[in-house]
Amino acid sequence: MSAHGTPIPMTSRPCGPLNGEAHVPGDKSISHRSLILGAMSVGETIVTGLLEGQDVLDTAKAMQAFGADITRDEDGTWHVYGVGVGGFAEPDQVIDCGNSGTGVRLIMGCMATSDMAVTFTGDASLNKRPMARVTDPLALFGAQSVGRSGGRLPMTVVGAADPVPVRYVVPVPSAQVKSAVLLAGLNAPGQTVVIEKEATRDHTERMLAGFGAEISVVDTPEGREITLTGQPELSAQTIVVPRDPSSAAFPVCAALIVPGSDVLVPNIGLNPTRAGLFETLRDMGADLTYENLREEGGEPVADLRARYSTNMRGIEVPPARAASMIDEYPVLSVVAAHATGRTVMRGVKELRVKECDRIDAMAKGLRACGVTVDEGPDWWEVEGMGPGAMPGGATVEVFLDHRIAMSFLVAGMAAKTAITVEDGGPIATSFPIFEGLMADLGADLVKA
Ligand SMILES: O=C(O)C1=C[C@@H](OP(=O)(O)O)[C@@H](O)[C@H](O)C1
Numbered sequence: 493m494s495a496h497g498t499p500i501p502m503t504s505r506p507c508g509p510l511n512g513e514a515h516v517p518g519d520k521s522i523s524h525r526s527l528i529l530g531a532m533s534v535g536e537t538i539v540t541g542l543l544e545g546q547d548v549l550d551t552a553k554a555m556q557a558f559g560a561d562i563t564r565d566e567d568g569t570w571h572v573y574g575v576g577v578g579g580f581a582e583p584d585q586v587i588d589c590g591n592s593g594t595g596v597r598l599i600m601g602c603m604a605t606s607d608m609a610v611t612f613t614g615d616a617s618l619n620k621r622p623m624a625r626v627t628d629p630l631a632l633f634g635a636q637s638v639g640r641s642g643g644r645l646p647m648t649v650v651g652a653a654d655p656v657p658v659r660y661v662v663p664v665p666s667a668q669v670k671s672a673v674l675l676a677g678l679n680a681p682g683q684t685v686v687i688e689k690e691a692t693r694d695h696t697e698r699m700l701a702g703f704g705a706e707i708s709v710v711d712t713p714e715g716r717e718i719t720l721t722g723q724p725e726l727s728a729q730t731i732v733v734p735r736d737p738s739s740a741a742f743p744v745c746a747a748l749i750v751p752g753s754d755v756l757v758p759n760i761g762l763n764p765t766r767a768g769l770f771e772t773l774r775d776m777g778a779d780l781t782y783e784n785l786r787e788e789g790g791e792p793v794a795d796l797r798a799r800y801s802t803n804m805r806g807i808e809v810p811p812a813r814a815a816s817m818i819d820e821y822p823v824l825s826v827v828a829a830h831a832t833g834r835t836v837m838r839g840v841k842e843l844r845v846k847e848c849d850r851i852d853a854m855a856k857g858l859r860a861c862g863v864t865v866d867e868g869p870d871w872w873e874v875e876g877m878g879p880g881a882m883p884g885g886a887t888v889e890v891f892l893d894h895r896i897a898m899s900f901l902v903a904g905m906a907a908k909t910a911i912t913v914e915d916g917g918p919i920a921t922s923f924p925i926f927e928g929l930m931a932d933l934g935a936d937l938v939k940a
């Protein structure tokens with residue numbers, strides 16, 4: 493949806509080969525955390541490569557409301573002058589996190605151990621998403637909250653005036669919940685311990701260490717145990733945000749299914765907590781190679797090269813891989829429709845509480861495009877039709893979800909007939925240059 497709420501229909505027509513380089517924007521998860529940790533540090537944090545998507549811009553605005561000074565140079569360099577741990581001022585306005593689950597949950601965490609009351613809201617999608625997964629552990633620190641029924645936004649969180657540290661076993665595989673608890677632990681005295689049974693993206697842990705916090709991670713029989721010592725002085729950092737593997741997924745998957753394509757997506761982080769999609773595509777037989785594999789900032793980075801692939805077969809995606817590709821299942825299901833045989837995706841209940849119910853949204857849209865999809869509470873299966881056989885020809889709903897919109901625009905590039913998404917506006921939350929970038933590769937996208 494556009495800023496003023498009018499849907500922007502977009503059509504993707506079957507196109508010729510996609511060719512060239514796709515320079516995707518900065519990582520969304522790292523961008524949010526750069527602004528938040530910068531705001532909680534002392535001194536000037538300098539950020540280059542920040543994703544300037546609406547989700548991240550909303551987090552920047554929120555950090556300003558808590559007292560951080562944030563500026564942007566014309567060349568896209570961001571400067572965050574932080575207030576230090578415990579230095580937040582109470583915002584005098586409602587914090588509107590727009591479409592962003594990461595934004596609202598991380599910000600709730602970082603204010604929950606300060607003596608202040610803050611009201612949060614979001615758009616129609618965010619206001620349906622569950623917040624108790626965050627407010628439950630924040631209550632252990634002494635924070636209180638009241639929202640709409642079912643633990644939904646709008647919601648007011650009253651931070652703990654005398655926080656106590658906590659030990660918390662995260663009951664769902666969620667980096668947002670883990671991160672909210674760690675950020676709350678920053679302003680609690682003593683050691684906060686978070687245990688996750690399944691490893692989720694570890695950007696918060698890595699970045700907290702980078703900002704100078706005392707943090708350790710050990711594998712125990714109970715899971716991955718993270719121990720953070722509270723009330724550190726975080727020191728400002730210079731951050732170069734790597735490019736987002738979740739955005740890279742779209743040009744990569746498009747190249748695999750559009751005949752004759754050969755696309756290079758340079759400088760993509762292959763942190764194992766994020767790279768599950770690429771491993772899965774390779775397991776399916778995709779012609780996807782990691783070129784110039786190297787290490788940058790302690791993380792594996794490569795240029796991804798994706799070529800049209802006619803021999804992909806459906807597989808059972810290992811459920812243990814789910815967290816490392818949780819945002820990529822929608823676009824994987826589009827590739828699965830072009831493979832031969834059935835792709836089975838299990839252990840993915842979390843997909844039902846994203847910007848929309850992503851299993852339901854993809855199943856509805858794929859069925860409208862002529863694909864057979866079966867689903868249960870925490871699984872779904874896509875019947876592959878073979879390369880180029882998806883009929884398409886449908887207009888699909890995107891439910892305010894950027895990844896649903898981009899997935900069906902990718903589907904339209906390789907279907908027999910064009911596919912229209914009823915609203916391409918949400919794409920700007922995470923990938924504002926999607927349309928131009930895909931058009932430069934050769935896609936035929938039009939605002940309907
Ligand atoms: O921590 C993060 O930056 C994110 C965590 C994931 O959400 P969950 O924690 O809900 O799995 C992911 O879906 C989201 O896009 C970004």
Ligand SMILES: C=C(OP(=O)(O)O)C(=O)O
Nearest residue numbers: 591592593594595819846
């Ligand atoms: C789930 C996503 O984001 P968030 O939870 O931050 O809204 C996403 O970007 O796919």
